[in-house]
Amino acid sequence: MPFTRLAPAADIAPERSLAVQHGGMSLLICHSGGAFFVVANQCSHAQEPLACGRVRGGMIACPVHGARFDLATGDALGPPAKDAIARYQARVTDGWIEADLPI
Numbered sequence: 001m002p003f004t005r006l007a008p009a010a011d012i013a014p015e016r017s018l019a020v021q022h023g024g025m026s027l028l029i030c031h032s033g034g035a036f037f038v039v040a041n042q043c044s045h046a047q048e049p050l051a052c053g054r055v056r057g058g059m060i061a062c063p064v065h066g067a068r069f070d071l072a073t074g075d076a077l078g079p080p081a082k083d084a085i086a087r088y089q090a091r092v093t094d095g096w097i098e099a100d101l102p103i
């Protein structure tokens, strides 16, 4: 599947995130620990947006009830979330963050 160009890597400071829309998908690009991750901008607990959640150490904390997710795997790391969030393979090409999206 071709990678989709989403945003300039320079637009996302370390330990920050950027919400983007693509093809009807709401995505969150996270920059943590020197790597970029692309995940669904939707918590698996109550389906609220993850944007504005704290990004630290390869994890994001949901801003609504505080569930934490591993950005590399999407796995929920603690309650109240039990299920993983969707994550997509990401890469940086020519200064742009790209993701392998299912669309």
Ligand code: FES
Pocket: 043, 044, 045, 046, 047, 048, 062, 063, 064, 065, 066, 067, 080, 081
């Ligand atoms: S909506 Fe994210 S932890 Fe509840």
